[in-house]
Amino acid sequence: MTSIYNMDCHDFINEINDNSIDLVVTDPPYNMNKAEWDKFDSTDAFLEFTYRWIDDIIPKLKNTASIYIFNTPFNSAYILQYLVKKGLIFQNWITWDKRDGIGASKRKYTHGQETILFFTVSKEYTFNFDEIRIPYESTDRIKAASKKGIIKNGKRWFPNEKGRLVGEVWHFSSARHKQKDHGKLIKFQHVTPKPLDLIERIIKASSNENDLVADPFVGSGTTGIAAKNLNRKFIINDFNKEYIELTKERIKNVDIPRN
16 A cells, blocks of 8 residues: 545544554644644643544554654653553653754754654563664774673673664754755755654564555655665655655656665
């Protein structure tokens, strides 16, 4: 299944069969006035909207499904409590360090991160930890340990050739800093695109080939591109017609899925 919709998010979710989704990866509105779709009359109005789409999507999840939701740390504190209230199981509060460079705040610590909440429907879920290992940081120590090992808890430990396990702080430059024109930032058609390698990490970790990945707020299409790259089925949506046209064009240009 490969489906791209241009609908209200609630109408889109209602089109999905119950108990059919293996993974949700979504970057919904943040109530930060980034664009018309991100403006709400109040925090209460924003939370009402957020809780409604969460209520809509929960019946669509398989018992083995996972859900990742991007947002601000402030909003995520509310969203986390609501997901717990709805019976989903908390796994991780992931901090995405965007490496965005210079901050402007002089009255508090500068903003340079977003939150990604990772929840599952049950205790039985996919998590391919070995597929997302990252390089060790202490290269000299790891090089030595590769030959002789390191004593840990009375046992000799050798580093994994694939690298170390991923923690809860992720270091990915934002999409706008990955794509520059002669060192200068370029204007994107979507105001808050997510980096492809970050979304691919999530999909690799929490789904398998041919699983169904859903995103009701797909924006410029990164979830669909990542899913296609990794040979997953996907069903994605955005209310903005221009974003969907951009998504279709980007996905059309994706090469044959990698194995």
